[in-house]
Amino acid sequence: MATDLGTSPDEVQFRFREDEVADHGTVTVDACCDQTNATAVRIEPGDDARVLLPFLDRLALVEVNFPSFGDGRGYSAARILREAGYTGELRAVGDVLIDQLSHMRRCGFDAFAPDKPLDEDDAKRAFAQWDNVYQSAADGRRTIQELRHE
Amino acid sequence: MYKYDSYDQAMVDARVEEFRDQAQRRLDGKLTEDQFKPLRLMNGLYLQLHAYMLRVAIPYGTLNSRQMIALGDIADKYDRGYGHFTTRQNLQYNWIKLEDAADILADLSKVEMHAIQTSGNCIRNISSDHFAGAAHDELIDPRPYAELLRQWSSFHPEFTYLPRKFKIAVIAADTDRAAMRLHDIGIQIVRNDAGEIGASFYVGGGMGRTPMIAPQIRDFVPLDQLVTYAEACLRVYNRYGRRDNKYKARIKILVHEMGAEEYTRQVEEEFAHLLEQGVEPPLAELERIKPFFADPAFEDGPKSVDRSDPDFALWVDRNTVRHKHDSYVSAVISLKPVGGIPGDATGDQMRLMAKLAKQYSFDELRVMHTQNIVLPHVRIADLHALWTELEAADLGAPNLDTIEDIIACPGLDYCALANARSITVAQRISENFAKKNRTEELGQLKLKISGCINACGHHHAGHIGILGVDKKGTENYQLSLGGSEAEDVSLAKITGPGFDEDGVVGAVETVTDVYLEQREEGERFLDTYRRIGMTPFKEALYG
Ligand code: HEM
Ligand code: SF4
Numbered sequence: 001m002a003t004d005l006g007t008s009p010d011e012v013q014f015r016f017r018e019d020e021v022a023d024h025g026t027v028t029v030d031a032c033c034d035q036t037n038a039t040a041v042r043i044e045p046g047d048d049a050r051v052l053l054p055f056l057d058r059l060a061l062v063e064v065n066f067p068s069f070g071d072g073r074g075y076s077a078a079r080i081l082r083e084a085g086y087t088g089e090l091r092a093v094g095d096v097l098i099d100q101l102s103h104m105r106r107c108g109f110d111a112f113a114p115d116k117p118l119d120e121d122d123a124k125r126a127f128a129q130w131d132n133v134y135q136s137a138a139d140g141r142r143t144i145q146e147l148r149h150e
Numbered sequence: 151m152y153k154y155d156s157y158d159q160a161m162v163d164a165r166v167e168e169f170r171d172q173a174q175r176r177l178d179g180k181l182t183e184d185q186f187k188p189l190r191l192m193n194g195l196y197l198q199l200h201a202y203m204l205r206v207a208i209p210y211g212t213l214n215s216r217q218m219i220a221l222g223d224i225a226d227k228y229d230r231g232y233g234h235f236t237t238r239q240n241l242q243y244n245w246i247k248l249e250d251a252a253d254i255l256a257d258l259s260k261v262e263m264h265a266i267q268t269s270g271n272c273i274r275n276i277s278s279d280h281f282a283g284a285a286h287d288e289l290i291d292p293r294p295y296a297e298l299l300r301q302w303s304s305f306h307p308e309f310t311y312l313p314r315k316f317k318i319a320v321i322a323a324d325t326d327r328a329a330m331r332l333h334d335i336g337i338q339i340v341r342n343d344a345g346e347i348g349a350s351f352y353v354g355g356g357m358g359r360t361p362m363i364a365p366q367i368r369d370f371v372p373l374d375q376l377v378t379y380a381e382a383c384l385r386v387y388n389r390y391g392r393r394d395n396k397y398k399a400r401i402k403i404l405v406h407e408m409g410a411e412e413y414t415r416q417v418e419e420e421f422a423h424l425l426e427q428g429v430e431p432p433l434a435e436l437e438r439i440k441p442f443f444a445d446p447a448f449e450d451g452p453k454s455v456d457r458s459d460p461d462f463a464l465w466v467d468r469n470t471v472r473h474k475h476d477s478y479v480s481a482v483i484s485l486k487p488v489g490g491i492p493g494d495a496t497g498d499q500m501r502l503m504a505k506l507a508k509q510y511s512f513d514e515l516r517v518m519h520t521q522n523i524v525l526p527h528v529r530i531a532d533l534h535a536l537w538t539e540l541e542a543a544d545l546g547a548p549n550l551d552t553i554e555d556i557i558a559c560p561g562l563d564y565c566a567l568a569n570a571r572s573i574t575v576a577q578r579i580s581e582n583f584a585k586k587n588r589t590e591e592l593g594q595l596k597l598k599i600s601g602c603i604n605a606c607g608h609h610h611a612g613h614i615g616i617l618g619v620d621k622k623g624t625e626n627y628q629l630s631l632g633g634s635e636a637e638d639v640s641l642a643k644i645t646g647p648g649f650d651e652d653g654v655v656g657a658v659e660t661v662t663d664v665y666l667e668q669r670e671e672g673e674r675f676l677d678t679y680r681r682i683g684m685t686p687f688k689e690a691l692y693g
Contacts (some may be wrong), residue, residue: 046394055411070188072311080307083427100191106307116590131163132157134301136429137308144157145301145431148438 006042007093007113012110014123015089016105023060032059036060042093049077056086064109066094075107080110082114082138098122102129108138151214152442153515164258165266169193170252173336177248191312192272194265195251202246205268206258208272209241210278210296210320211517213263215504218515220261222500228254228470229631233500234483235493237557237608238317239277239517240268244564266304267492268506273303273314274382277319277326278447283443283524286474289628290347292322292339297377298431299337302377302428314399316384317356326457329519331364334401335466337381348374349649353383353413355602357605361641362462364400365410367417375421378430378662382421398469446512450532451477462537464590477530481511483523483540484547488584489577492558493508493521496588510536519608519635520557522550522597536543552582553588553595553662557608561601561618562625568601568654570618571651575599578655582660592662595675596634609634613676614661615642616654627654629663631687632679643684646692657691 006026011105015021024040032041033051040061043049052059062081064074078090089111096114101123104112105146154162169189174184183220184199188197194205206221213221221241225233229243246254258264267274276296283291293455299318303309309316319328322339330336336352348370355364371379391407392398405413453476457463470479483503485493495503503523507515510532511525518524528536540546550556556579559565561572576599583589598612602619609615617628627650633642649657662675664687669678679687 040602048389070311071393072271072309073389073393075308076385077310083423099192100311103305103307103310129168130305131160133307134161134304135306136427136431143431144161147154147431148157149434 003091006040006061008093011093011113012091012103012111013114013117016088016110019089021111022043022063023113026061026063034131043077045049045075045076049080052081053084056081056084056088059086059088061089062086062092063093063113066092066096067098068150069095069097069100077108078104078109095135098126101126106133106135106137106141108141151212152209152439155472158301159259159262162264162266164303165193165264166252166259169255170407173248173252175693180401182669183588184343185383188270191270191683192252192267193251193267195246195248196269197566198244198564200564201244202248202251203564204243204251204254204418204501205236205684206241206243206263206265207268208239208517209240209300210293211278211280211515211519211529212278212281213515214513215515216503217263218421218500218507220257221293222497222504224254224257225314225500232494232496234491234560235495235517235523237519237521237522237559238275239519239607240275242516242560243559244513249354251295268307270310271314271316272310273306273316273318276300277305277328277519278334279321279323280516280524281327281333281471281480281526282322282403282516283445284473284478284480285325285327286472286562288323288326288474289341289515291443292320292338293443294436295339295373296425297345297439297442298322298377298436302380302431302644307386312384312388312397313393314401315388318380318400324637326635326637326639328517328610329419329608329639331639332361332498332608332635335380336364340370346372348372349379351379351383352635353417354402354410356400356402357610358400358610359397359605360400360403361605361610362406363639363641364402365405367414373436374423374433375430378424379417379421381429382424382449385424385474386416386418390416397487443507447528448475448478448527449529451529453477455533456528460535461541461548462534463544466533468548468552469526469550470480473527475527479530479533481525481528481533481536482518482550483525483545484521484549485545486549486555486580487547488549489581491573492556492576495523499543499545502539503545505537506536522555525566550588551594551596552590553583553597553658555590555596556580557596557612558597559607560601561599561607564676565601567604568618569620570627572599572601572607572616572618573629575618575651575654578651579658582655582659582673587664591666593674595662597658598633608635609633610641612618612642613637613679614658617659619648621648626650626652629657629661630653631684632676634676638676645684645688656682660690661687
């Protein structure tokens with residue numbers, strides 16, 4: 001049995017899902033590929049999110065770790081999972097700060113467990129930062145270019 | 151010129167308000183400098199040797215007179231009365247107070263300008279051909295494609311924390327006036343055999359400590375897949391670019407270490423996947439953008455000038471460039487007066503250039519990567535009047551692409567990373583050649599100076615390059631020869647041991663002597679160097 005390395009439900013500060021918070025033993029990407037019953041996994045910046053694609057059906061929680069906010073690999077990992085049709089919880093954990101929230105949300109994250117809890121008002125404003133967006137991403141928002149040509 | 155609609159304006163305004171709040175929290179002490187740093191960097195605000203520096207984006211180097219006036223007014227109101235045009239077609243203010251930063255950004259946003267993504271590890275301001283829309287040799291105006299990419303790259307959710315900064319250039323002529331292949335991504339708009347317009351992609355160029363020329367990775371991307379292809383290039387980089395070492399983090403290192411072929415294979419795979427995701431903006435958007443860059447109403451007129459005033463004739467020969475309409479030229483306003491600071495302009499000069507643009511160039515100006523300003527569409531009939539006003543304002547130096555037209559970074563006079571001064575070296579070299587009256591004789595000679603290995607002054611791409619190095623605490627300069635940023639792109643080679651300041655000024659003169667002795671009919675300095683190689687220059691320098 002791999003040791004649980006994930007965040008616990010009470011460390012999740014923001015969540016945009018209605019379902020029960022997943023509380024499973026979280027395993028590494030390597031372990032997830034070997035263990036047919038793992039339902040929660042944690043992606044580190046160096047992991048290839050695509051190796052998880054064959055197992056998406058059984059996963060209820062994917063944590064993406066940001067050891068430092070400046071390492072942006074987790075944004076690509078998140079979009080890759082969403083583009084492949086993953087609908088479970090996608091949780092950003094680690095050095096998650098106010099100014100990254102809106103981008104993370106756009107890349108498909110729907111739960112946030114920052115190392116240091118964030119100011120609730122600042123976070124609320126950050127999530128609402130963009131009335132409109134220039135790019136199509138994992139949040140399914142219609143882009144400015146699409147709105148211009150409806 | 152492109153005009154913001156309410157969406158574009160709202161995006162910039164939202165960012166200004168956000169930054170105002172952040173700057174206030176910093177001033178109130180609620181944010182530490184460490185916490186504030188990534189936020190201010192995303193808004194182009196650097197802390198330098200003496201003050202804050204603010205970098206303003208000038209998308210694809212195009213601006214109108216209203217914007218130029220605003221830049222001049224900001225220089226007077228918040229800086230010391232001048233600004234510095236950079237090799238990335240941007241403008242920098244060197245003496246900014248943190249208290250004023252948000253107000254400056256608000257002033258900029260009133261004229262559809264900003265400082266967004268002019269620093270930080272994100273996609274930077276997109277550069278282009280400074281003669282776009284005016285050049286006689288272009289296939290099509292490249293700026294609509296640059297604008298499409300500007301929108302795509304602004305606040306991109308996936309690519310704001312890349313391994314390193316990311317620079318894109320878009321051109322649409324075989325003559326490369328934007329150093330396209332020295333960018334992270336260089337795009338040339340081309341026509342294929344079937345007569346369709348598309349984009350040719352070059353990826354992995356750059357300067358800095360490991361200069362590289364970008365290889366072509368795709369010869370033709372259809373226009374309705376342009377953004378998707380760029381997205382694929384970026385995603386492979388974001389996932390696999392090195393993050394363990396800041397000096398190896400640029401995409402050039404990834405492409406080099408992985409091999410262009412393997413990188414291309416991965417991009418193509420990602421591209422095929424992304425095509426199914428529908429990330430491309432509707433093609434109608436490109437059609438919406440294009441009319442903003444439509445030709446102004448050119449009129450037939452005189453096609454030659456009265457050359458009786460030799461000073462005027464010299465300026466016309468040196469500083470005006472053939473236009474696609476034969477009654478017009480593009481006129482270059484040199485920001486390189488002999489002994490001046492390359493790329494600096496005062497608030498008064500900016501306002502004058504704005505006035506002249508309005509009067510003589512359909513309200514348009516361009517910033518060149520060589521730190522000069524272009525009036526893209528000037529009637530040949532108006533040239534004398536234009537020149538007369540420029541002369542009176544010390545803006546009439548007839549030295550485009552000559553040894554006086556030096557590119558120089560801010561260097562030790564301003565920059566916290568510098569090893570040596572760049573500006574004084576540039577000043578002394580231009581004074582020396584002007585005094586000896588040799589500028590004209592030397593013809594095209596591109597000299598580029600960087601104050602340290604980061605290569606902001608493009609020294610790798612100079613016919614003659616000068617690099618400031620630190621030698622046991624004293625300023626020292628390395629000389630290199632044979633670089634080019636143009637379509638005949640090449641990287642300069644170091645001549646040998648470095649020189650002190652006096653020495654490097656003399657060394658430049660020595661290599662130009664070798665050129666004058668050895669040149670054959672019609673050869674530029676670069677051509678002679680390529681023909682005879684380094685040895686004769688080395689012998690003259692060290693022999
Ligand atoms: C004074 C403040 C400045 C600082 C702190 C600064 C810093 C840097 C650094 C660290 C790099 C190297 C990045 C890398 O290789 O990954 C760089 C490259 C560069 N900077 Fe600057 N810079 C400054 C001003 C300028 C100015 C004034 C210009 C234009 C005249 C400029 C244009 C460039 C260009 C063109 C490059 C090379 C791009 C490449 O490597 O492909 N910078 N700068
Ligand atoms: S080349 Fe070096 S000294 Fe010059 S501006 Fe860039 S970082 Fe500063």
